[in-house]
Amino acid sequence: MKKIIKYVIVDLLRNKIVLFYTLLSLIISFSIFNLESNTSKGLLSLLNIVLIIVPLVCMIFSTIYIYNSAEFIELLVSQPLRRRTIWISLFIGLSVSLSLAFLIGIGLPIIIYQPNSTGFMMLLMGFLLSIIFVSIAMLASASTRDKAKGIGFAILLWLYFSLIFDAIVLFILFQFQDYPLEKPMIIFSFLNPIDLSRIQILLKMDIAALMGYTGAVFKDFFGTTTGIVVTTIVLSLWILIPVWISAKKFGKRDL
Amino acid sequence: MMQKIFSIIFLSMFFLFCRNTEGKTISVGKNKSVQSIQKALAIAKNGDTVLVYAGLYKEGNIFIKKSIVLKGINFPVLDGENKYEIISISANDVTVDGFKVQHAGRSEIKDLAGIMIYDSYNVTIINNILDDTNFGIYSQHSRKCTIKNNSITAYGKNEVQSGNGINCWRSDSLLIIGNTIKGHRDGIYFEFVTNSLIWRNISTENVRYGLHFMFSQDNNYITNLFKDNGSGVAVMYSHGVKMFNNFFEDNWGDAAYGILLKDISDSYIEGNHFLRNTVGIHMEGSSRIVLQRNEFINNGWAIKIQASCDNNVITKNNFLGNTFDIGTNGSLVLNTFNGNYWDKYEGYDLDKNKIGDVPYHPVSLYSMIIDNNPSALMLFRSFIVSLIDKSEKIIPTVTPENLKDDYPLMLPLSL
Numbered sequence: 001m002k003k004i005i006k007y008v009i010v011d012l013l014r015n016k017i018v019l020f021y022t023l024l025s026l027i028i029s030f031s032i033f034n035l036e037s038n039t040s041k042g043l044l045s046l047l048n049i050v051l052i053i054v055p056l057v058c059m060i061f062s063t064i065y066i067y068n069s070a071e072f073i074e075l076l077v078s079q080p081l082r083r084r085t086i087w088i089s090l091f092i093g094l095s096v097s098l099s100l101a102f103l104i105g106i107g108l109p110i111i112i113y114q115p116n117s118t119g120f121m122m123l124l125m126g127f128l129l130s131i132i133f134v135s136i137a138m139l140a141s142a143s144t145r146d147k148a149k150g151i152g153f154a155i156l157l158w159l160y161f162s163l164i165f166d167a168i169v170l171f172i173l174f175q176f177q178d179y180p181l182e183k184p185m186i187i188f189s190f191l192n193p194i195d196l197s198r199i200q201i202l203l204k205m206d207i208a209a210l211m212g213y214t215g216a217v218f219k220d221f222f223g224t225t226t227g228i229v230v231t232t233i234v235l236s237l238w239i240l241i242p243v244w245i246s247a248k249k250f251g252k253r254d255l
Numbered sequence: 256m257m258q259k260i261f262s263i264i265f266l267s268m269f270f271l272f273c274r275n276t277e278g279k280t281i282s283v284g285k286n287k288s289v290q291s292i293q294k295a296l297a298i299a300k301n302g303d304t305v306l307v308y309a310g311l312y313k314e315g316n317i318f319i320k321k322s323i324v325l326k327g328i329n330f331p332v333l334d335g336e337n338k339y340e341i342i343s344i345s346a347n348d349v350t351v352d353g354f355k356v357q358h359a360g361r362s363e364i365k366d367l368a369g370i371m372i373y374d375s376y377n378v379t380i381i382n383n384i385l386d387d388t389n390f391g392i393y394s395q396h397s398r399k400c401t402i403k404n405n406s407i408t409a410y411g412k413n414e415v416q417s418g419n420g421i422n423c424w425r426s427d428s429l430l431i432i433g434n435t436i437k438g439h440r441d442g443i444y445f446e447f448v449t450n451s452l453i454w455r456n457i458s459t460e461n462v463r464y465g466l467h468f469m470f471s472q473d474n475n476y477i478t479n480l481f482k483d484n485g486s487g488v489a490v491m492y493s494h495g496v497k498m499f500n501n502f503f504e505d506n507w508g509d510a511a512y513g514i515l516l517k518d519i520s521d522s523y524i525e526g527n528h529f530l531r532n533t534v535g536i537h538m539e540g541s542s543r544i545v546l547q548r549n550e551f552i553n554n555g556w557a558i559k560i561q562a563s564c565d566n567n568v569i570t571k572n573n574f575l576g577n578t579f580d581i582g583t584n585g586s587l588v589l590n591t592f593n594g595n596y597w598d599k600y601e602g603y604d605l606d607k608n609k610i611g612d613v614p615y616h617p618v619s620l621y622s623m624i625i626d627n628n629p630s631a632l633m634l635f636r637s638f639i640v641s642l643i644d645k646s647e648k649i650i651p652t653v654t655p656e657n658l659k660d661d662y663p664l665m666l667p668l669s670l
Contacts, residue, residue, distance in 0.1 A: 041576070044636075052638055166639040170624075173631050181630040189633060202635060214629045216509055 001085050004076065008093025012065070018101055021057055025049070025105030033113040040205070043114050043122065046106065047201060050126040051194050054102060055133040056158050062094050062137035063154040067147040074255055087250045091138050091243050095131040102130045118204040125197035128235045132193045133158070135242040142246035142253070165192045182217040193238045200231055284308030292317055292325075292333075299323050307331045307354070318343045319351075327353035330384060335359040335369075341388070345373040352381045359388035366418065368393035369407070372400060380405060390418035391439065394426045401430045409438045411462045419444040419467075420458065423451075431456060441467040442484065449473055456480075464489045465506075476501055487532060489515040496522035506532045513554065516541045526670065529554055535577070538564045547571045550670050556582045556622070565589035573667045574598060580617040581658065584626050588657040592617065596664040601648075604665045615663040618654045620647035 012018055029046060036042040066073075069090075076086045106126055110119045140154040169188055173181060189195045203222050221227045281295045281303060282288070289295045293314050295305045301322045309329040316339045319325065323346075331354060335341040338360045342351060356369045369388030372378050374396040383405045385391045391407035394400055402421060411417025420436035422444045423429060429451040436442040442458030445451075445468035457480045458465040465481030466488045468474070473495035480502045481488050487506030490496065496519055503513035513532035514524075518540045527549045529535035535554040536546070539561045546569045551557035557577040558569070562585030572595045574580050580597055594610075602611040621640045624631045634640050647654060 047636065048638075162638050163642075166634050166637050170631065170634060170639065173628055177628045177630075185630050185633045195633065195637070198635075198637060199633065213509075214632045218633075 001089050004081075004086060004089035005093050005096075008090055009097055012093060012097035015065075015097075017061060018097055021061070022101040022105040025053075025102070026108065029106050029109035033109055039113045040118070043110070043118060044205070046110070046122070047198070050106065050122060050129065050201075051198055052162055054106070054126055055129055055162065055194065058098050058130050058133035059137045059140075059154050059158045060151065061098070062134045063141045063151050065094065066090065066138065066141040067150060077255060083251045084247050087138070087142075087247045088243070091134065094138075095134045098134055099127050099130040102126050118201070121204045122201050125201055128232075128239070129193060129197055132235065132238045132242075135239045135246075136161075139242040139246040139249075142249040145253075161192055161194050166195065169195075182214050185214065186218070186221055190234050193235055196231060196234065200228070278302075278304075280304045280306060282306045282308065285310055296321070296323075315339045316343060317341065318345070319349050320346050322346050322348040324350040324352070325354075326350070327355075327383075329353075330355040332357060335388070337361070340365075340367040340369075340371055342370045343373065344371065344375055344378055347376040347378070349375065350379040350381065351383065352379070353383065355384045355386065356388060357386040359390070361389040361416070361418075366390050366393060366422070368418070368422070371395075372397045375400070379403070388418075390422050391420045391436065393419075393422045393424075394429065395424045397423075397426045397429075399428045400426070401432070402434060403430065403432045404434065406435045407437070407439070411438050411440055414440050414463050417462055420461070423448045426451070430454075436461070438462075441465075442481070444468070445471040445474070447471065451475070452477070453479060457482075459483050461485060465503075466490070468493060472496075475499070480504070481506070484511075486510060487512040487514065489517070490519055491515075491517040492519075494520045494522065496524075498522070498524045498527060500526040502528045502530070503532060503535070504528075504530045508533060512537045515539075516544070519544060524549065528552070528670075529557070534559050534582075536560075538567070540564065542566050544568070545570075548668070548670055549573075551575065551577055551580075553577065555579065559583070560590060561585075562587045567591075570594045571668060572596070573670060574617070575667065579619060579622040582622045582626060583618055583655065583658060586655045588655050590658075592658065592660045594662045594664065595660055596667045597660065598667075600663045600665075602663065609665050611663040611665055614659040614661045616648060616651055616654060616656075616659050618658050619644045620654055623654055 032045045033039055033042040077083060107123050110123055136157055137154055140157055141150045144150050189199055199218060200222055203219055222231065281299055283292055283295045283305060291314055292307060292312055296319060299305055299321055304324040304326060307327045309331050311332045311334060313334045313336055333341050333354055333356045335358045337358045341356050341359050351370060359369045360367045368390035369385040370380055370392045372394040376398050378397060378400040380392055381403045385405060385407040387409060392402055407420045409417060417440040419441045420439040420443060421431060421434060425447045427449050431453045433455045436458045437460050439461050440463050442461045442465045443453065448471040451474045453476045455478050459482045461484045463485050465484035469491045471493050476498045478500045482504040484506055488503060506513055511533045513529040513535040516536060516538045520542045522544045524544060524546045525548050529551045531553045533555040535551045535557045537559045540563045542565045544567045549572045551572065551574050553576045556579045557574050559582040562583060567590040569590060569592045574595060574597045576598060580599060597615050597617060600611055600615045602613040602615065604611055621644050
């Protein structure tokens with residue numbers, strides 16, 4: 001297992017796209033912090049990158065990488081190795097290299113310009129989001145053999161998490177606006193890792209006051225240590241469940 | 256002839272004599288002839304000066320019923336032992352100057368103050384330090400009093416148990432200048448106060464409001480600082496209010512406002528600075544207010560204007576870095592918003608007259624959604640929200656179409 005992980009990581013670190021991604025995010029983050037007059041505003045601009053670009057890159061890149069290494073996977077399967085080991089090693093290799101790219105590309109500027117609890121929260125959330133979307137990408141690529149279909153599915157999933165889910169929430173909010181929806185909203189936020197991380201980061205930015213009663217409910221829940229622990233657990237589930245399902249699928253799949 | 260000269264001499268002697276009595280000074284102190292303030296007050300006559308030298312005086316309630324000057328030298332300490340109202344004044348032309356007044360009593364039935372002015376005219380409270388007084392300086396039924404350069408500190412924990420810094424009730428023509436007020440329920444509280452000037456005061460860290468007034472007409476508030484107060488500033492049911500060049504800062508929290516205007520009319524709010532408040536100005540049932548040359552920076556909402564407001568003019572203001580510029584709750588718009596600078600304006604200026612060619616709609620769809628449905632804040636700063644906001648900006652459908660700035664400025668005003 002270690003050997004496969006090592007091989008995947010080395011392969012990915014030499015990959016031009018990962019290097020490009022790291023470099024680009026490094027340049028963007030530094031320029032955002034330098035352009036904005038105050039650094040907390042810079043953090044806000046960076047929020048969109050962490051919540052939209054990072055999942056997109058992780059998702060698309062991982063899917064393509066897995067399809068491109070189909071021959072390598074076939075070769076490994078012919079060896080006396082368990083399929084699950086191969087799949088998990090692939091996942092670990094991908095998540096290590098992509099989260100490393102995130103930590104260097106966006107984490108480094110955050111540590112330099114905003115070494116406080118908000119910055120740290122963004123770092124943690126971005127890190128977890130990287131891994132979550134690698135995991136979801138694994139699910140997308142395990143579900144079909146057709147490369148075009150798989151990539152399409154991955155894009156659709158990304159669209160779902162960053163746009164469609166929120167639209168559905170908005171729709172539900174309007175349909176049930178006569179009811180107190182603050183607590184159901186907490187449950188809803190668990191259903192989307194992007195929403196969950198956004199709320200967690202925004203609460204650290206003391207934006208809760210803007211949110212009135214909803215903000216108070218959110219702060220009471222997410223602002224506490226239990227809330228942060230629950231968030232981390234839920235995000236870990238977002239990592240584990242897709243990988244587990246995809247590993248099962250890969251185990252049964254006819255290659 | 257002789258009689259005339261005699262009468263002139265007699266008259267001039269009479270005046271001389273009178274002068275002498277008027278200028279009498281009574282010194283109070285450990286090594287002085289009079290050792291207690293109470294005794295000095297008992298022997299003093301109208302027009303006397305009572306000089307109190309430094310020391311600790313625990314004399315219960317000091318009640319001034321004569322027109323005297325009570326002056327402290329090197330801040331003598333008047334201690335109320337948490338039982339008494341410390342200084343009470345019910346005479347005209349009294350001056351209280353240079354005392355440290357501390358530990359006033361607190362009562363559920365009566366408002367006990369550090370310095371209380373009852374039904375008096377031309378009283379001056381100047382250069383005092385009030386510490387741990389429940390109500391600081393309290394003026395009732397008084398006219399033409401001056402409250403100047405006092406430092407008033409309390410340690411209020413909640414709204415019910417603490418008093419106000421400067422509390423004025425049914426008074427007229429007050430001058431409240433250069434006071435520093437901290438840690439009360441309301442920093443400055445007015446009820447039925449008219450024609451007064453509130454100038455250069457600093458009101459911070461109060462439990463409820465930095466400034467709070469009701470039914471107080473024709474008062475001027477100039478160059479005051481209201482900062483870090485529990486709920487900012489609330490002003491209600493008044494007309495003829497003039498607020499110039501004040502600073503409203505860091506009133507951040509649930510239900511905190513830079514200013515809450517409720518039923519205010521015919522007023523001027525000019526040259527004020529609203530920095531980092533949850534809501535810069537919240538307007539409700541207010542009419543004919545001119546809001547100009549103000550600065551709104553980094554607020555949650557710069558202005559929340561309810562549909563119950565009419566004929567307000569909002570012009571020549573700078574809106575910079577606010578999360579939402581204007582919030583409203585209806586589609587009826589009876590106010591004008593022309594000629595402001597909005598940092599979110601994305602229009603162009605082809606004729607180079609520094610006025611944008613397309614109108615600016617300061618109400619975003621999302622801020623309307625939140626007003627109807629606060630739970631929607633779960634989607635704050637999400638992708639979908641910025642998407643629908645962008646589309647709404649191009650073709651307004653839900654947001655009030657008439658709430659717009661027809662002449663948005665291209666460059667911020669220098670304020």
